[in-house]
Amino acid sequence: MKFTRILFMLLFVLPISYGNAQNEEVIKVACIGNSITFGHGIKDRIKNAYPAQLNRMLGEGYEVRNFGVSGRTLLSKGNSPYIKTEAYTKALDYQPDIVIIKLGTNDSKDFNWIYKADFESDYHNLIESFQNLKSKPSIYLCLAAPVYKKGKKISAEIVTNEVNPKIRGIAKKHRLNLIDLYTPLLDKGDFFPDAIHPNGKGAGEMAKIVYESLTGTPGVLVDQTFPGKKSNWKGFSKYDFEFDGKKAFIVEPTKPLYGKPWVWRARFPGWHTEMDSILLSEGFHIAYLNTNSQFGSPRAVKSWDRFYKYLTKAHDFSDKLALEGVSRGGLFIYNWAKKYPERVSCIYAEAPVLDFTSWPGGFGSGIGSAKDWRILKKEYGFASDAEAKKYTDMPMHGLEKLATAKVPVLHMISLTDSVVPPTENTLPLINKYIALGGIATVVTCTEGKQTLHGHHFPIETPRLGADFIKYYTKKETGPISSSAYHKLRNGLQNSTIKFQHGKKGRVAFLGGSITHNGGWRDSVSNYIQKRFPDTEFEFIEAGLPSTGSTPAAFRMKDDLFKGGPIDLLFEEAAVNDATNGRTDQEQIRAMEGIVRHARYVNPATDIVIMHFVDPGKMKTYRQGKIPAVIQNHEKVAAHYKLPTINLAKEVTDRIDAGEFTWKGDFKNLHPSPFGQGIYANSMISFLEEAWVRPVAEDDKIKSYALPAPLDHFSYDKGELVDIKEAKYNGDWKIIENWEPTDGKATRENFTKVPMLIGEKANDGKLNFNFTGNTVGIAVVAGPDAGIIAYRIDKGKWVELDLLTNWSRSLHLPWFFTLATDLENKKHTLQIKIAQQEDPKRAGNSCRIRYFYTNN
Known part of the structure; x- marks a missing residue:
């Protein structure tokens, strides 16, 4: 039946046939590559590197293995050739049906690319080595993914202009399938945090591209909690995978306890599982790593250490765990626990081996195992029995640190056990442990049938073992409730009614880069859509990096209201308002202007103000004070009875409570x-919480009354004005499609757009006539930003330096308010480039994207 299914897939799904795959149980896929294939930088690369994600997408009938090695080159004369790795040898031994090769990125380094003449021949040799396999695999070559930063050893230019063209040519010459991992990933720099390596999302995009190349159909990602093959184990989800070349598994509880407490089993994981079932049902995870033939050796302890770090770092398992060992598993759990007592909450053992001269050595009263003794001696590197007998780093010895740490132990034994006699294992260890001040309990199991010379016996009290582990597992309190940081005030009743009854809604997100970047915004949008599944939503992303409430107040007409009024507005500016040096007065005028302007357009608009976190705010809160910018925004919110979400305080408190860290988690x-x-x-x-009350059929949307303004000069009618409204002469000119030529970064809507530019000191000036009480310029303040002089209504000239703290590395948008508190009438603004000679400056430019006014 399996043969028929695979044959059907080959004939009707895959575009080509795969060697002798019809004769195999599964279609084997080998992914050859460098760190991008390996999954460097991905939090859980075992689960989320592209080969792992591809494996889940392909599903039953396929086995995808990751043979990626970081830093490797295709070039055999490169600094680290892939063909010299153990992974390459293992890939050949694997006898794959499909080979996917993704190499070339590291070859672009200058000290490697000097051998570029060998690239084609070296690639041919690699291809031929797989073509000569008995499995006769189909081979796919991959174009290198884009490189998103210049100036690194890895060259974006060489990857684009030389490496990838060569790979295209090689694929064409050898009539091989080509997978384009370059073009679809262009303009997706967010998927490459360090400019070279994809994150989990980027690896998922790669997996989808490869999947479609293999199957001819679009790929859909398959997510799961842990890596590997998912199956059912006693009603719980079990995940089998490979770690460090060893088999491993995790069993997941239906409802994990907070803090993810877990039990680590050593040896015979299918033996006496009743206690595991109890613990799983009560929220514990169960983990296992197969180091069976290593008898708790130093090499095994190192593997355990790596597995521990993987589970605690990649999956946030608790730093302390319960150890559970059966028979020879006693060697594993005690040797690891002695080395890391601070990581162990308790130890549970059944008929444990604690002295290997007793078993498998057989030098005491028990039944030894000559075969296992030979394996053990080889694993430990013992040249003779005498050397093995002198070894002292066994569970029986060196218990002082474990006892001092007060790690409790519980042993279940049979007094008739002649394979692992308790008189040579449990009893002497327990006596030593108690003498050292340790906590120890021994339960003798006497009921039921005992087999294998008393070594196999029924556990009379699995509940006792489960309760022992639960009792000594630190109870971590749940996370702080977010509701403590929410102020509902007048709530969001209007948007609730509109979304529920009106079946249409416009939701806007206004803010800086934290809003622009998405993440939380996408999650909130998805939640709103699911909360009101029958409603047609328009979500407006109006985040502009580097800007705060002042730019937002003047952008609303263009960026929010062109499509109509807003029903629900999320506004954030606390980070940039403080960082950009806006005064208390500016912060209040801008935030109040946003609120009033939104409600002029739609008096029923619901508005939520959010305070995001930064290190400065955390420091202020820890001093027992409230950051000034949050006080200012809260003053506006309280005046208009608007809801607020204080994420700055919430994140600070959660970090201080030990839930996570800034550096390690929040970043x-x-x-x-x-x-x-x-x-x-x-x-x-x-x-x-805001939408908890059900909407009645007769509930009506009500307009919010506007109280008197806090500040009569608030920017409540702010707008952007086209630069073509200005008159100018001399050096001033409009460049219709301006973009920088120095390679520095830019912001959306401030490059490849019309720009009014002046560069020469005292060579002409511009005049801008406006009506209102406030006027300013929205400029591109890059490395060559200059000094201007400006005046209102032919008043005194005032100089202004356009160079900001961030201009050296970025052409950033910056809103300079030149005058406020003016009479609300017609005025004239004049600007010229100031006479300033400074050899330290990169230039003396003024680039104006917009004027802005408040009328």
């Missing part, structure tokens, strides 16, 4: 995916 004021999740969870819980 930056531009949050990591973990930090984005913290933001999203808090916002969604806020929305659930």
Whole structure:
């Protein structure tokens, strides 16, 4: 039946046939490559490197193995050739049906590319080595993924202009399938955090591209909690995978306890599983790593250490765990626990081997195992029995640190056990442990049938073992409730009614880069759509990096209201308002202007103000103070009875409570995916609280009354004005499609757009006539930003330096308010380039994207 299914797939799904795959149980896929294939930089590369994601997508009938090795080159004369790796040898031995080769990125380094003349011949040799296999695999060559940063050893130019063209030519010459991993990943720099290696999302995109190349159909990612093959184990989800070349598995509870407590089994994981079932049902994870033939050796302990770090780092398992060992598993659990007592909450053991001279050595009263004794001596490197007998780093010895750490132990034994006699194992160890001040319990199992010379016996009290582990597992309290950081005030009743009854909604997100970058925004949008599944939504992303409330107040007409009024507005500016040096007055005028302007357009608009976190705000909160910018925004929110979400305080408190760390988890004021999740969870819980009351059929949307303004000069009628409204002479000119030529970064809508530019000091000036009480210029302040002089209504000339703290590395948008508190009438603004000679400056340019006014 399996043969028929695979044959059908080959004939009707895959575009080509795969050697002798019809005769195999599964179609074997070998992924050859460098660190991008390996999964460097991905939090859980075992689960989320592209080969692993591809394996899940292909599903039953396929086995995909990752033979990627970091830093490797295709060139045999390169600094680290792939053909000299153990992974290459293993890939050949694997006898794959499909080979996917993705090499070339590291070859672009200058000290490697000097051998570029050998690239084609070396690639031919690699291809031929797989073509000569008995499995006769189909071979796919991959174009190298884009490189998103210049100036590194890896050259973006060489990858684009030389490496990839050569790979195309090689594929064509050898009539091989070509997978384009370059073009589809262009303009997706967010998937490459270090400019070279994809994150988990980027690897998923790669997997989809490869999947479609193999099957001819679009790929759909398949996510799961842990890596490997998922199956059912006693009603729980089990995941079998390979770790460090060893078989491993994790069994997942239906509802994990907070903090992810876990039990680590050593040897015979299918033996006496009743206790595991109990613990799983009560929220514990079960983990296993197969180091069976290593008898707790130093090499085995190192493997265990790597597995521990993987589970605690990649999957956030608790730093402390319960150890569970059966028979020879005693050697594993005690040797590891002695080395890392701080990681162990308790030890549970059944008929444990604690002295290998007793078993498998057989030098005491028990039944030894000559075969296992030979394996053990080889594993430990013992040249003779005498050398083995002198070895002292066994569980029986060196218990002091474990006892001092008060790690409790529980042994289940049979007094008739003549394979692992308790008189040579459990009893002497327990006596030593108690004498050292350790906590120890021994349960003698006497009921039921005992077999294998008393070594196999029924556990009379599996509940006792489970309760022992539960008792000594540190109870971690749940996370701080987000509701403590939410102020509902007048709530969101209007948007609830509109979305529920009106079946249409416009939701806008206004802010800086944290809003522009998405993550939390995408999660909130998805939640809203699911909350109101029958409603047609338009989600407006109006985040502009590097900007705060002042630019937002003047952008609303262009960026929010062109499609109509807004029903629900999320506004954030606390980070940039403080960082960009906006005064208290500016912060209040801008935030109040945003609120009033939104409600002039739609008096029923619901508005939520969010305070995001940065290190400065955390420091202020820890001093027992409230950051000034949050006080200012809260003053506006309280005046208009608007809801607020104080994520700055929430994140600070969660970090101080030990839930996570800034450096390790949140990473930056531009949050990591973990930090984005913290933001999203808090916002969604806020929305659930705000929308908890059901909407009645006769509920009506009500307009919000506008109180008197806090500041009569608030930017409540702010707007951007086209630069073509200005008159100018001399050096001033409009460049219709301006973009920088120095390679520095830019922001959306501030490059490849019309720009009014002046560069020469005192060579002409511009005049801008406007009506209103406020005027300013939105400029591109790059490395060559200059000094201008300006005046209102032929008043005194005032000089202004356009160079910001960030201009050296970025052409960033910056809003300079030149005058405010003016009479609300007609005025004239004049600007000229100031006479300033400074050899330290890169230039003296003024590039104006917009004027802005408040009328």
